Amino acid sequence: MxxxxxxxxxxxxxxxxxGNLEIKREITDEKTYESIRISGINTSxxxxxxxxxxxxxxxxxxxxxxxxxxxxxxxxxxxSPTCLNKRFIGFVGFxxxxxxxxxxxxxxxxxxxxxxxIENAMNGEIIGNVYDNPELINAKD
Numbered sequence: 563m564x565x566x567x568x569x570x571x572x573x574x575x576x577x578x579x580x581g582n583l584e585i586k587r588e589i590t591d592e593k594t595y596e597s598i599r600i601s602g603i604n605t606s607x608x609x610x611x612x613x614x615x616x617x618x619x620x621x622x623x624x625x626x627x628x629x630x631x632x633x634x635x636x637x638x639x640x641x642s643p644t645c646l647n648k649r650f651i652g653f654v655g656f657x658x659x660x661x662x663x664x665x666x667x668x669x670x671x672x673x674x675x676x677x678x679x680i681e682n683a684m685n686g687e688i689i690g691n692v693y694d695n696p697e698l699i700n701a702k703d
Contacts, residue, residue: 568620570632571600571612572693579612616693621654621662621680625688631680632691636698637664639686641678653692653699654680667699 569583579600588595598612618633625631635654640647652666662680669676690698 566620566622569600570616570618570620571598571614572616573612583617618654618691623680623684625683626685627687629688631683631688633662634691634693635688636690636692636695637683637686638689639664639678639683641682642685650678651689651699652676652678652683654683 568581570578570580571583572578579602581600581602584599584601586597586599596614598614598617600612600617616634618635621631621633623631625637631637631654633654633656636651637654638649638651640649642648648670650664650666650669652664654662655665657663657677663677664680664683666676666678689695692699
């Protein structure tokens with residue numbers, strides 16, 4: 563499956579930008595400067611400076627409402643193998659092997675891992691992201 567490679571990031575006035583990621587490094591004798599920008603895809607030609615910690619890559623997947631899932635999104639989803647049908651709230655991140663997954667903090671003890679395959683999130687709904695709504699990842703049913 564081919565997927566569109568694109569990113570999102572928040573600019574200094576709090577607006578989310580979507581598109582191509584550009585990282586520019588300038589090295590002088592005294593210091594190294596780095597700027598991160600997102601340039602528009604297709605019809606938009608904007609370029610916007612981005613807060614580095616807010617950059618997230620599109621996973622190539624969509625939630626149950628058709629919304630694009632990005633690294634950093636918080637997802638309310640049902641984990642249903644072997645009829646467990648348990649509801650979790652987790653955020654999209656990457657494993658040590660660089661695979662995207664949904665990470666659920668404070669996981670119940672019956673699970674051996676707190677990382678779920680990203681495709682489990684497709685039955686769920688994006689309810690926010692870790693930058694705008696960090697309190698959601700600790701929400702209870």
